[in-house]
Amino acid sequence: AQRVTQPEKLLSVFKGAPVELKCNYSYSGSPELFWYVQYSRQRLQLLLRHISRESIKGFTADLNKGETSFHLKKPFAQEEDSAMYYCALSGGNQGGKLIFGQGTELSVKP
């Protein structure tokens, strides 16, 4: 079965500290992985996708097929990073359907 697991409901760090939001997935084929973010009073939006191999707002995520993980990392957290983060999986040719994890709320304290 396809599944995305984000084990932490809440992650609280201080400004300037490193951040790692965990995401593990279960999928038998070749998945595409994404991170979506929802800032306070804003809409859910795409943050990054693994195939782009890009850094957005200082965040990076590497797909580890051996560990079936796609953790989101940032070396120095900023207060404006506080938001709800969702990891999502697509099975390729499935009409754009995304399977989302439960979400992790990141709180960056001053």
Place this chain on the structure above:
Amino acid sequence: DAGITQSPRYKITETGRQVTLMCHQTWSHSYMFWYRQDLGHGLRLIYYSAAADITDKGEVPDGYVVSRSKTENFPLTLESATRSQTSVYFCASSAPNQRETQYFGPGTRLLVL
């Protein structure tokens, strides 16, 4: 972001009533999606549509009906609302060449009493 809108933004209804949530997008995106967001479950796909008159079930379709007579509209109907359908509902759309880059609406908060 104003390209995809949802109405109403808030709705209170009673068990057994029919409720329709509206979704409208101005980008002519062919793909549209309905999700529900619940604590502990994240977002779960209810229905999606690849084009006008083409719809398919997602993960949790029971109790819901959709239609897509026009590309820009994708209404979601709860035929007989139940308390378990109390949730936040999000509509999203995407272009065919980047189906997973979904643009979300602001959401509709539905309370079923």
